Amino acid sequence: MLHQWIVEPSSPGLAGGRGHGDAAATESNCHCTTSAVMRAERARADHRTYRLAHHEAVVNLRQQGWSFRAIAHHFDLECIIVRRFLRAEGIPERAFRAPVPGLIDPLRPHLPQRWRNGYP
Numbered sequence: 001m002l003h004q005w006i007v008e009p010s011s012p013g014l015a016g017g018r019g020h021g022d023a024a025a026t027e028s029n030c031h032c033t034t035s036a037v038m039r040a041e042r043a044r045a046d047h048r049t050y051r052l053a054h055h056e057a058v059v060n061l062r063q064q065g066w067s068f069r070a071i072a073h074h075f076d077l078e079c080i081i082v083r084r085f086l087r088a089e090g091i092p093e094r095a096f097r098a099p100v101p102g103l104i105d106p107l108r109p110h111l112p113q114r115w116r117n118g119y120p
Contacts (some may be wrong), residue, residue, distance in 0.1 A: 021119050040059055052091045054075070055085050055091045057075070058082055059085065062086055068083060
């Protein structure tokens with residue numbers, strides 16, 4: 001709903017432009033790790049562009065005198081998200097959690113040797 005309101009659906013780099021076209025079809029057939037990393041980076045950049053447009057739209061509506069609740073309803077967001085957008089100086093960056101070590105992680109250095117010795 002938002003990307004149709006803010007930009008044209010055919011704009012590259014937004015939700016409407018993902019996964020379409022010959023380049024995307026050729027790239028999806030490649031199982032190379034490098035292209036997978038590049039696709040992930042491009043997806044993050046696309047999503048950041050989308051969030052930036054979202055943030056700007058929320059700020060503009062608030063400057064026009066819209067209430068928190070009206071903006072939240074318009075974009076189908078929670079009021080807390082609207083407040084977070086408006087409190088932030090710029091676009092709020094996403095926070096990523098550090099990976100939690102698994103039970104097998106302490107044994108990981110020893111596993112190749114055990115595999116070569118014939119242990120399952």
